[in-house]
Amino acid sequence: QITLKESGPTLVKPTQTLTLTCTFSGFSLSTSGVGVGWxxxxxxxxxxxxxxxxxxxxxxxxxxxxxxxxITKDTSKNLVVLTMTNxxxxxxxxxxxxxxxxxxxxxxxxxxxxxxxxxx
Amino acid sequence: SNELTQPLSVxxxxxxxxxxxxxxxxxxxxxxxxxxxxPGQAPVLVIxxxxxxxxxxxxRFSGSTSGNTATLTISRAQAGDEADYYCHLWDIxxxxxxxxxxxxxx
Numbered sequence: 001q002i003t004l005k006e007s008g009p010t011l012v013k014p015t016q017t018l019t020l021t022c023t024f025s026g027f028s029l030s031t032s033g034v035g036v037g038w039x040x041x042x043x044x045x046x047x048x049x050x051x052x053x054x055x056x057x058x059x060x061x062x063x064x065x066x067x068x069x070x071i072t073k074d075t076s077k078n079l080v081v082l083t084m085t086n087x088x089x090x091x092x093x094x095x096x097x098x099x100x101x102x103x104x105x106x107x108x109x110x111x112x113x114x115x116x117x118x119x120x
Numbered sequence: 121s122n123e124l125t126q127p128l129s130v131x132x133x134x135x136x137x138x139x140x141x142x143x144x145x146x147x148x149x150x151x152x153x154x155x156x157x158x159p160g161q162a163p164v165l166v167i168x169x170x171x172x173x174x175x176x177x178x179x180r181f182s183g184s185t186s187g188n189t190a191t192l193t194i195s196r197a198q199a200g201d202e203a204d205y206y207c208h209l210w211d212i213x214x215x216x217x218x219x220x221x222x223x224x225x226x
Contacts, residue, residue, distance in 0.1 A: 037215065047155075047163065047206050049215030060213050096162055105169055105210065106153035110162040 002026035004036070004097050004111035011117050012087050018116060022080040022097030029055055029075050033102035036080040038071070040093040041113075048093075052100065053080055087118045122146060122211040124218035131224045138194040140221045142207030145188060152190035153208045154183060156201075163206065167192060197225050 008020040022036060029036060037052040051071040052060045061069050070083045080097060094115045098107035122144045132138035142152060152170050155163035165174050167183035170190065180195045194201050202225045207218035 039215075039217070046220040047157075047208075047217040049208075049217055052215065060215075063214060104165075104174075105151055106165050106208065107155075107163075108165050108168070108174060110164070113162050 002099055002109040004099060004109060006095055006097050006111045006114040008095075008114055008116065010115060011119065013120050014088055014118060016087050018084045018087055018091070020082045020084075020095055020097075020114065020116075022082070022111060024078050024080070024097075024099070027099060029053075029073050029078070029080070031055055035100040035102075036073070037098050037100055037107060038080075038082045039096045039098060039107070040091075041096070042090070042093040045093075050084075050095075051082060089118045092116065092118045122150075122209065122216050124207050124209065124216055126205075126207060126218040126221040128219075129222045129224065131226055132194070132197045133226050134199065135196055138197050138201070138223055138225075140192040140194075140205050140207075140223065142190040142192070142218045143188060144190075144209070147185065147188045147190070147209070150209045150211065152183070152185060154181075154190075154192045155206045155208065156203045157206065158203045166205075194223070197223075199225050201225055 004024040035054045038050040053071045068085045073080045094113040096113045097111045099109040125143045154167040156166045157163040166181045170185045171183045182193045205221045
């Protein structure tokens, strides 16, 4: 049974750095073809893809946010960390992590999401 | 880069068929995926790689593609199908989500 759960601060001040952790179980990020991605959703708005890390440590970022994002994994601890620098109120959103397999291509398992508010 | 455009809203009578489109500029050989999201919940995958249903998704959900348009069809719509629906594809290894469609079952 695959599960993912996001954790991190609920309130961040503008210009600060956000660090989110995705803790997962039921799969290994050392298995060929597996990846974990991050997706966010501002209140009342559409989903936005942010980043993806693969089993082989290949990393992908949204072109519009690439300069602000860093994704890493700790395979032994079953977690993925996303950092986003220079936060702005427009970054207020629910942040989701999700599981991906090459054979499916889509995000087939999602965490519950965590709401991050950027405000002074 | 691909931008995926969906209708803002679709209404369907109970028991009838709803059709949600997802339009892009250059689908090529890219596969399209669809997610259902109910209020306050995480998205759920309902169609992957254009036409495939994950385990547990009713056969009433089907997908298709033609040219630069992907379509999600919900047959025999039920009240529980009322949700937001998003299409998604990978464009040169970066993810793109559609603008989202709110489906209302009347």
